[in-house]
Amino acid sequence: MKDHLQEGSQPAPSSPHVSVIQEIQRRQRIVFWCLIVCIVAMGVLLAAERHRERKRIEALADQMPIDAPTAVEETVTLELASDADGTLRPETRQIALPQATNARVKALLDHLLAYYALPDSAHALPPGPAVAEVFLLPLPVVGYVASPLPPGAHSGTDSGADPASVRTTAPVSSSDPNALQPRQPGGELAVIDLLSSWVNQHPSGVEVESLTLRSILGTLHANLPQIEQVRFLVDGQTRETLAGHADLLRTYPTAHDNAMQTGGNDPGPAKE
Amino acid sequence: MNALRNSILAALLTACLLTLAAPDAHAQMGAASRGPATQANGASAAWTPQPSVSISSVNASAPAPILINRRVVVLDPAHGGSDSGAQISDTTVEKDVTLALAFRLRAMLTARGFTVVMTRDSDAMASPTPGAGELTLDDRAGVANHAHAAACLLLHASGSGVGVHLYRSELDAAPGESAVPPWLTAQAAWIPQSSLLEGELANALTRSGIPLVTGRASVRPMDSLTCPALVVELAPADEDVDSMNRTDYQQQVARAIAGALLVWADQVQAPLRLSSAAPAMNHPGAGSSGAGVQP
Numbered sequence A: 001m002k003d004h005l006q007e008g009s010q011p012a013p014s015s016p017h018v019s020v021i022q023e024i025q026r027r028q029r030i031v032f033w034c035l036i037v038c039i040v041a042m043g044v045l046l047a048a049e050r051h052r053e054r055k056r057i058e059a060l061a062d063q064m065p066i067d068a069p070t071a072v073e074e075t076v077t078l079e080l081a082s083d084a085d086g087t088l089r090p091e092t093r094q095i096a097l098p099q100a101t102n103a104r105v106k107a108l109l110d111h112l113l114a115y116y117a118l119p120d121s122a123h124a125l126p127p128g129p130a131v132a133e134v135f136l137l138p139l140p141v142v143g144y145v146a147s148p149l150p151p152g153a154h155s156g157t158d159s160g161a162d163p164a165s166v167r168t169t170a171p172v173s174s175s176d177p178n179a180l181q182p183r184q185p186g187g188e189l190a191v192i193d194l195l196s197s198w199v200n201q202h203p204s205g206v207e208v209e210s211l212t213l214r215s216i217l218g219t220l221h222a223n224l225p226q227i228e229q230v231r232f233l234v235d236g237q238t239r240e241t242l243a244g245h246a247d248l249l250r251t252y253p254t255a256h257d258n259a260m261q262t263g264g265n266d267p268g269p270a271k272e
Numbered sequence B: 001m002n003a004l005r006n007s008i009l010a011a012l013l014t015a016c017l018l019t020l021a022a023p024d025a026h027a028q029m030g031a032a033s034r035g036p037a038t039q040a041n042g043a044s045a046a047w048t049p050q051p052s053v054s055i056s057s058v059n060a061s062a063p064a065p066i067l068i069n070r071r072v073v074v075l076d077p078a079h080g081g082s083d084s085g086a087q088i089s090d091t092t093v094e095k096d097v098t099l100a101l102a103f104r105l106r107a108m109l110t111a112r113g114f115t116v117v118m119t120r121d122s123d124a125m126a127s128p129t130p131g132a133g134e135l136t137l138d139d140r141a142g143v144a145n146h147a148h149a150a151a152c153l154l155l156h157a158s159g160s161g162v163g164v165h166l167y168r169s170e171l172d173a174a175p176g177e178s179a180v181p182p183w184l185t186a187q188a189a190w191i192p193q194s195s196l197l198e199g200e201l202a203n204a205l206t207r208s209g210i211p212l213v214t215g216r217a218s219v220r221p222m223d224s225l226t227c228p229a230l231v232v233e234l235a236p237a238d239e240d241v242d243s244m245n246r247t248d249y250q251q252q253v254a255r256a257i258a259g260a261l262l263v264w265a266d267q268v269q270a271p272l273r274l275s276s277a278a279p280a281m282n283h284p285g286a287g288s289s290g291a292g293v294q295p
């Protein structure tokens, strides 16, 4: 064995024994390189497949693109809050908005809230995504809620189904007679689902929280007047307050006249 | 030598086979990236009415004149326990300021003959429901509503601005109180009274030389209160935010408020009780957090 190695490593004189070994080595080398080529080719094929598949899945997952390919820049009005004097002032911007209304609402709010995260913001809010999703419901909202069967109705347990699934629907009435009714035909309720990652970092205070909501409501009203009422969710669930103060259980009207301190029916003393 | 080569070849073949088997990863990756979409659907499905804890604070019995205890005042020192409220400075958190102000106000009101109901008199109050942890905002509203008080003051504190900020509800005034007021908008019937109370407090604070800002805000749980209700937010006395902790400043504010409440106790009027002909709300707790209204 030692001798073979010695001979193999040096160009040996043409002994038939050695040439057979070389022949074997040559064949093995061919097979080896063929396999390498195969591996590389399959690797490339796999990478291409993976890439295509990933694209397909991304397209599936993202059915509401923030910026539709057809989005064009348009003029929008942002109602920007200022902590210094507790007011909102309108400011126009050119931004690209998608076509679908709920995607428009989300894009508008993303733009508005990203503005507040800038370093010199007059109403400093945490950076990062704030709005998970926006749902729009035509007003008046009519709904039914699942409710357990009344006790009398239990007598006929004909179906034999498990009791938890035996439910009827009961109409849900609004707690506010004015809520959930349109002011104009075609009025809509926007349900804005906020992200807890953003809400949990929102500064706490009556005014700072109220300004955030007023800025959102005012901006929606200025650009999408058909949105008449807004409700908020956090991670898809109801939450009592934004950061300890502002009521998130309420249905908010977007129009100023019955929402915010525009005087009118306010007999209280004015700001000092 | 041959053994070495063979083992290399075997390793390469294994690699080949693994590569061929790898497309299984597609399926796994697909499942993983489909996750968020499903979650998003879950989020929309999760928007169902959540029966919130509804303290039966509103008297659900037959129409009777609305009762007011003229000498009872509810003080709600906001926040407490795990909820610190606003971080006012490095050393001051809102929940401590609100409790300190409440104690001063309680002393002054008691001295003026009032019975004072506090929603908390320590850092955190336990919920009446066993095992439910701290008192929730709804629990506090329940405590306040049971008192049938002449005034319910929600005490807050803020490091911005100076003086005192008064806020009342943003709800539209309702003509009267229905037999079973809807939980989330029960304050609507009391808006005119809350507004008059605000005027009374504003006059007294201004007379005492305390800078004042009034406004409207939706602050939980004010809209569920069935009494004249206001948010009283204490801001610093001057540019130094820690000045809101000064005893003399808090005493000055408390004295002005207590004086105003003394006048107010003789003026307060209960809203009209609406006849029970109004459509009964079938679930006041879930009310407007629900999905709709009966056509």
Ligand SMILES: [Zn+2]
Binding pocket: A205, A206, A244, A245, B078, B079, B085, B086, B094, B155, B156, B157
């Ligand atoms: Zn507070």
